[in-house]
Amino acid sequence: MSEVFSPRLECVNAPRPPDPGPLETDDAKVILSGIGLWAVALVVLLFAGLDPDQRWWIWTCVAGIGLGIFGYWYVWRRDRHERVPAAGDPTGAPALPDATAGPAQTGAVPREQAVTGDQEDRPVPGRTS
Numbered sequence: 001m002s003e004v005f006s007p008r009l010e011c012v013n014a015p016r017p018p019d020p021g022p023l024e025t026d027d028a029k030v031i032l033s034g035i036g037l038w039a040v041a042l043v044v045l046l047f048a049g050l051d052p053d054q055r056w057w058i059w060t061c062v063a064g065i066g067l068g069i070f071g072y073w074y075v076w077r078r079d080r081h082e083r084v085p086a087a088g089d090p091t092g093a094p095a096l097p098d099a100t101a102g103p104a105q106t107g108a109v110p111r112e113q114a115v116t117g118d119q120e121d122r123p124v125p126g127r128t129s
Helices: 027-048 056-080 117-121
Strands: none
Protein backbone atom coordinates (compact mmCIF):
# COMPACT_ATOMS: atom_id res chain seq x y z
CA MET A 1 0.00 0.00 0.00
CA SER A 2 2.74 2.44 -0.70
CA GLU A 3 1.40 5.32 -2.73
CA VAL A 4 3.92 7.54 -4.44
CA PHE A 5 3.18 11.25 -4.57
CA SER A 6 3.61 12.47 -8.11
CA PRO A 7 3.15 16.23 -8.56
CA ARG A 8 1.89 17.46 -11.90
CA LEU A 9 4.65 19.28 -13.75
CA GLU A 10 2.59 20.78 -16.56
CA CYS A 11 2.46 24.14 -14.79
CA VAL A 12 6.25 24.20 -14.44
CA ASN A 13 6.85 23.87 -18.17
CA ALA A 14 4.15 26.35 -19.19
CA PRO A 15 5.42 29.62 -20.67
CA ARG A 16 5.55 32.47 -18.20
CA PRO A 17 3.87 35.79 -19.00
CA PRO A 18 6.27 38.71 -19.48
CA ASP A 19 7.24 40.81 -16.49
CA PRO A 20 5.43 44.14 -16.16
CA GLY A 21 7.39 47.28 -16.99
CA PRO A 22 8.64 49.64 -14.28
CA LEU A 23 6.22 52.19 -12.88
CA GLU A 24 6.85 55.83 -13.69
CA THR A 25 6.72 57.83 -10.46
CA ASP A 26 7.63 61.33 -9.40
CA ASP A 27 9.99 60.47 -6.56
CA ALA A 28 10.52 64.08 -5.53
CA LYS A 29 6.80 64.58 -4.81
CA VAL A 30 6.66 61.40 -2.76
CA ILE A 31 9.69 62.40 -0.70
CA LEU A 32 8.41 65.93 -0.15
CA SER A 33 5.07 64.50 1.01
CA GLY A 34 6.89 62.31 3.52
CA ILE A 35 8.93 65.26 4.79
CA GLY A 36 5.72 67.23 5.18
CA LEU A 37 4.06 64.44 7.18
CA TRP A 38 7.10 64.13 9.47
CA ALA A 39 7.03 67.92 9.97
CA VAL A 40 3.33 67.85 10.89
CA ALA A 41 3.98 65.02 13.34
CA LEU A 42 6.85 67.01 14.86
CA VAL A 43 4.69 70.10 15.37
CA VAL A 44 1.91 68.02 16.94
CA LEU A 45 4.35 66.32 19.30
CA LEU A 46 5.97 69.64 20.29
CA PHE A 47 2.59 71.04 21.32
CA ALA A 48 1.38 67.78 22.92
CA GLY A 49 3.58 68.17 26.00
CA LEU A 50 5.14 64.74 26.15
CA ASP A 51 6.55 63.15 29.29
CA PRO A 52 10.37 63.12 29.45
CA ASP A 53 10.45 59.37 28.78
CA GLN A 54 8.42 59.84 25.58
CA ARG A 55 10.53 62.58 24.00
CA TRP A 56 12.25 60.09 21.72
CA TRP A 57 9.23 60.51 19.43
CA ILE A 58 10.39 64.05 18.71
CA TRP A 59 13.82 62.79 17.65
CA THR A 60 12.16 60.19 15.46
CA CYS A 61 10.40 62.99 13.58
CA VAL A 62 13.63 64.97 13.32
CA ALA A 63 15.40 61.90 11.93
CA GLY A 64 12.58 61.36 9.44
CA ILE A 65 12.84 64.95 8.23
CA GLY A 66 16.64 64.72 7.98
CA LEU A 67 16.57 61.45 6.04
CA GLY A 68 13.85 62.86 3.79
CA ILE A 69 16.02 65.88 2.98
CA PHE A 70 18.91 63.55 2.16
CA GLY A 71 16.60 61.43 -0.03
CA TYR A 72 15.33 64.51 -1.84
CA TRP A 73 18.91 65.66 -2.51
CA TYR A 74 19.84 62.18 -3.76
CA VAL A 75 16.87 62.00 -6.15
CA TRP A 76 17.53 65.54 -7.39
CA ARG A 77 21.16 64.65 -8.07
CA ARG A 78 20.22 61.36 -9.77
CA ASP A 79 17.67 63.04 -12.02
CA ARG A 80 20.09 65.83 -12.90
CA HIS A 81 22.73 63.36 -14.08
CA GLU A 82 20.42 61.20 -16.23
CA ARG A 83 21.33 61.16 -19.89
CA VAL A 84 19.14 63.25 -22.15
CA PRO A 85 17.72 61.49 -25.25
CA ALA A 86 19.25 62.52 -28.56
CA ALA A 87 17.32 65.22 -30.39
CA GLY A 88 15.18 63.80 -33.17
CA ASP A 89 15.57 60.19 -32.02
CA PRO A 90 12.07 58.65 -31.91
CA THR A 91 13.25 55.71 -29.77
CA GLY A 92 14.35 57.94 -26.90
CA ALA A 93 17.78 56.32 -26.80
CA PRO A 94 20.40 58.28 -24.86
CA ALA A 95 22.77 60.47 -26.80
CA LEU A 96 26.17 58.90 -27.32
CA PRO A 97 29.39 60.67 -28.26
CA ASP A 98 30.28 60.71 -31.96
CA ALA A 99 32.49 57.70 -32.74
CA THR A 100 34.38 59.63 -35.43
CA ALA A 101 35.25 62.50 -33.11
CA GLY A 102 38.71 62.55 -31.59
CA PRO A 103 39.58 62.91 -27.89
CA ALA A 104 39.59 66.70 -28.14
CA GLN A 105 35.93 66.76 -29.23
CA THR A 106 34.64 64.13 -26.80
CA GLY A 107 36.70 65.13 -23.77
CA ALA A 108 38.04 61.58 -23.46
CA VAL A 109 41.52 61.03 -22.05
CA PRO A 110 43.69 58.46 -23.85
CA ARG A 111 44.30 55.37 -21.75
CA GLU A 112 48.04 55.99 -21.59
CA GLN A 113 47.46 59.40 -20.00
CA ALA A 114 44.76 58.11 -17.63
CA VAL A 115 47.19 55.79 -15.80
CA THR A 116 48.53 57.46 -12.69
CA GLY A 117 50.99 56.83 -9.86
CA ASP A 118 51.45 53.26 -8.68
CA GLN A 119 49.33 51.90 -11.54
CA GLU A 120 52.09 52.57 -14.09
CA ASP A 121 54.15 49.58 -12.94
CA ARG A 122 51.24 47.12 -13.04
CA PRO A 123 50.75 45.01 -16.15
CA VAL A 124 47.54 45.70 -18.04
CA PRO A 125 45.54 42.50 -18.70
CA GLY A 126 45.37 41.64 -22.41
CA ARG A 127 48.17 44.03 -23.31
CA THR A 128 51.48 42.60 -24.54
CA SER A 129 53.59 45.78 -24.67
